[in-house]
Amino acid sequence: MQKYCDVIILGGGMVGLSIAYQLVKRDITKNIIIIDNENELGKHSSGRNSGVLHAGLYYKPNTIKAKVCVEGAKRLKEWVKDRKLAINQCGKIIVPQKAHLDNQLDVIAERGKANGAIIEMWDEKQLRSLIPEAISATGRAIWSPNTVVVNPKSILKQLELELTDKGVVFLVGQKDWSTKPEHKKIILRNGGEITYGHLINCTGLQADRVAHNFGVGLNFNILPFKGLYWQIKTSCPIQPKTNLYPVPDLNVPFLGVHFTPSAESPAVVSIGPTATPALGRYNYKGLEGLEPLMACSSLATLASQYISNRGGFRRYVHEQALLVLPHLIHKAAQELIPSLKLENIEKSKKVGIRSQLFNHITQSLEDDFICLPGESSTHVLNAISPAFTASFALADLIIEHTGLISNQKIKDVNI
Ligand SMILES: Cc1cc2nc3c(=O)[nH]c(=O)nc-3n(C[C@H](O)[C@H](O)[C@H](O)COP(=O)(O)OP(=O)(O)OC[C@H]3O[C@@H](n4cnc5c(N)ncnc54)[C@H](O)[C@@H]3O)c2cc1C
Missing domain, CATH: 3.50.50.60 (FAD/NAD(P)-binding domain)
Structure with missing residues (x-):
């Protein structure tokens, strides 16, 4: 041909x-x-x-x-x-999960407005009117009406x-x-x-x-990061009707563990994705797709980032890199919805790998x-x-x- x-x-x-x-x-x-x-x-x-x-x-x-x-x-x-x-068309709420992250809401709001996004600053009452079980560490939240799934x-x-x-x-x-x-x-x-x-x-x-x-x-070179998902069991009475996100670490390109209702009705609410080093471009399941050479070079790169703490990288390692175990993902989810119990969530089959680039x-x-x-x-x-x-x-x-x-x-x- x-x-x-x-x-x-x-x-x-x-x-x-x-x-x-x-x-x-x-x-x-x-x-x-x-x-x-x-x-x-x-x-x-x-x-x-x-x-x-x-x-x-x-x-x-x-x-x-x-x-x-x-x-x-x-x-x-x-x-x-x-x-x-x-x-x-469920919108999205961002809450500070810790008091010291409150000022980041203003940074996100300023950036959003400069980018042409519609944003409202909400108080706890408005937050609870949409997700009664959610909390904000400082009582403030960002509401983004135009986020959809x-x-x-x-x-x-x-x-x-x-x-x-x-x-x-x-x-x-x-x-x-x-x-x-x-x-x-x-x-x-x-x-x-x-x-x-x-x-x-x-x-x-x-x-x-x-x-x-x-x-x-x-x-x-690509430095792949894996995103694992959990989901809220359909039997659980807590089912957020809108996206609920934490304040992310703006130094790294990951948004933190969040709740997302699916596009279909009735929606399934996913929790995640995590952002853990994938050690292989297609390493979706277990270690099936592990690439030994890439794993070695990825770990060396991550270690040097950790040591130099470039862009506050240590915070990512401490808060996000190891979120693979159910009780850790549950803990991250509880920062947004404290009453969510470990038995309310289950692992989802969904997993994705980010094509993150390293310079x-x-x-x-x-x-x-x-x-x-x-x-x-x-x-x-x-x-x-x-x-x-x-x-x-x-x-x-x-x-x-x-x-x-x-x-x-x-x-x-x-x-
Ligand atoms: C866990 C996770 C959650 C995300 N959530 C969101 C979100 O909510 N909203 C959002 O906007 N973005 C999200 N993203 C990012 C979004 O998915 C990507 O930005 C987007 O899908 C990138 O599309 P792409 O076409 O570049 O890559 P891909 O979808 O990966 O497509 C690349 C294609 O190239 C093909 N290919 C690879 N190698 C070759 C080759 N040698 N020859 C020919 N074909 C080849 C592959 O088979 C594949 O089909 C998320 C990503 C991940 C991993």
């Missing part, structure tokens, strides 16, 4: 599908091939996340996250509603259907393709060759390795999305949360980066 396409997208997660969707929507091209190495879409982050469409509260103004989260959430929410997919897998499925309908080609199960960047070529395992105009790398947990094949982003030059975890140019190619790295939420707006920025469309044309068109 010899084929030409205008754009090859490597990785059929939410970022890759959103880029394809926006390329088609804007009439830039339909001559797109999406290559994924799994047999079906949604096997990694995009099919294994909390499904929260974030309202843009946490991100430092002027970061890419801050620029795309509010607009991306708005567009994706409308898209989901238009298609009558599951959505729980969706079903990520149903969104991926719908995008796949619509893109296929428009003529976009999906090649799944493509495990061992190789590349010749200088000839703009991808060679498939069966010998088939695809020549492309531009290639976009959105391979999530493999994005660093793929970028390295193009000589791009050599100072970055070997700055010796720190990257916080923002990163988009790097290569030869006739663009590489999307560190597509961590809220990349799912922001994907439609993030896709515009990435397309702009590829040079496939002028800036003005991007601004003129919506959804």
Whole structure:
């Protein structure tokens, strides 16, 4: 097989599908091939996340996250509603779990307002009116009415259907393709060759390795963090009807253990995700996916971060890194809902791994999305949360980066 396409997208997660969707929507091209190495879409982050469409509260103004989260959430929410997919418009509350974290509420509120998010400061009475069992260490809370919860897998499925309908080609199960960047070529395992105009790398947990094949982003490596979930048993009388989050450690890109009702009705309330070192990119279950080399280098990196305490890393280790045991996750949950008993919660089957990037030059975890140019190619790295939420707006920025469309044309068109 010899084929030409205008754009090859490597990785059929939410970022890759959103880029394809926006390329088609804007009439830039339909001559797109999406290559994924799994047999079906949604096997990694995009099919294994909390499904929260974030309202843009946490991100430092002027970061890419801050620029795309509010607009991306708005567009994706409308898209989901238009298609009558599951959505729980339940909002979100953030409470300080300890008194000394109270001033962080003001930082989050200021950032959120600067990013265009709608925020209200609530007192304990307002908090209890929504979740009677919840507490705030200082009586204050942030209310975010625009946070919603969706079903990520149903969104991926719908995008796949619509893109296929428009003529976009999906090649799944493509495990061992190789590349010749200088000839703009991808060679498939069966010998088939695809020549492309531009290639976009959105391979999530493999994005660093793929970028390295193009000589791009050599100072970055994925340092994967696992997110385990528990859930409240359906028999438990405590069932929060809205998202309930603690004040996060703003120095690390994790939001702390929180409660999230699912998109479906009646909702199942999940607790988590944790953020523990994964020691393997696909180490979802036990130690099945442990990568010994990666485990050694991850542990060495984490140890050096701990010793230098860069970005207050020790606080993350003490409070979040070891939350794998039921009684520890229960303790973290009790900081928000003290009356929740250990026997009220059970382990969920859901688990995801974050494609967190580590920068070997700055010796720190990257916080923002990163988009790097290569030869006739663009590489999307560190597509961590809220990349799912922001994907439609993030896709515009990435397309702009590829040079496939002028800036003005991007601004003129919506959804
Ligand atoms: C536990 C957890 C909870 C989260 N919660 C939220 C949330 O509530 N809200 C939110 O906005 N975000 C959340 N996120 C983040 C969000 O899931 C990601 O930002 C988003 O899904 C990233 O999408 P992606 O397309 O970059 O990656 P992925 O979904 O991982 O897609 C990458 C694709 O590339 C494919 N691939 C890999 N290697 C190759 C290769 N060599 N060749 C071809 N294909 C390849 C993979 O099979 C995969 O399909 C969460 C993440 C985790 C882990």
